[in-house]
Amino acid sequence: MNADTPTPIHYVSVDLGSARLVAGVFDPSFRLLGQAELSPKPERGQAQALDRVARCVRDAVDECDLDFGAVHAVVMGVPGPVDANRGLALRMAGWG
């Protein structure tokens, strides 16, 4: 890409279930450009699960041959109620 060309905005969406962890990269038209998938392994605890989420996000971006700087926001969907203001999952089905 030409250095003068502004990097287009991209978004990453993560779907975190107890059985499936998927990260998808989207362009501003909400076209899915590529995705990565890992098993979430909830039995390993939250810290390791978040490490896996981060890895999955980076893998998805890499899969699309994008620089991570093109990602302007990440949204993570979780299987349960959330406190969106505090950024907390209050209860996650299948996560003990």
Place this chain on the structure above:
Amino acid sequence: MRRELEQRLGVPVTLENDCNLAALAIYTLELDPKPRSLAAVCLDRCSAVGWIVQGRFAPVTAGELKVPAALQPDPKNPARHPAKQWRKALQAGDAGAKEAMLGIAVEAGALVTQIIDRLHPDVLALSGATVAELKDWLVPGIRQHLAGSGPECGAHAASLFVSNLGKDAALVGGAVLAAATVRQGSSGWRP
């Protein structure tokens, strides 16, 4: 959780319920005109329903929702999505699967009726991998269940919509929410 993920990634992160995200994708990309209220039912997700009222996520007050157990993925074997197994058996003409699916459709119909009864949505959308795989068998059973419910349920007033976003509905909804967050500084979807 959000803060820890932001530290790992170095970009703003928003957390949202997965079925709300599916509802958001359907509301934004598939429905025009926009309904005043939308309940998106995800038959293969434990949280089961996403709920949008007047362009905002709203808390679900539908009581305990019983999603048909036969449609839930096995956490120990996530690659084997039950809906795919059901579809293969049904397409192969398996009589046992056909009979079982009638019962599952009744369970799904009861769930949909419960949600309509409690939330009174203008539109009830069916979404997710299960609906994508099994709509030919499930949706007629659900419609039949709704048609048989009493007028006090309000099922006749709700419009049933079958989403074409399939298993990616929640993922697409996350992208829609991310775009809103970047555009407005906050998602704007929470009251």
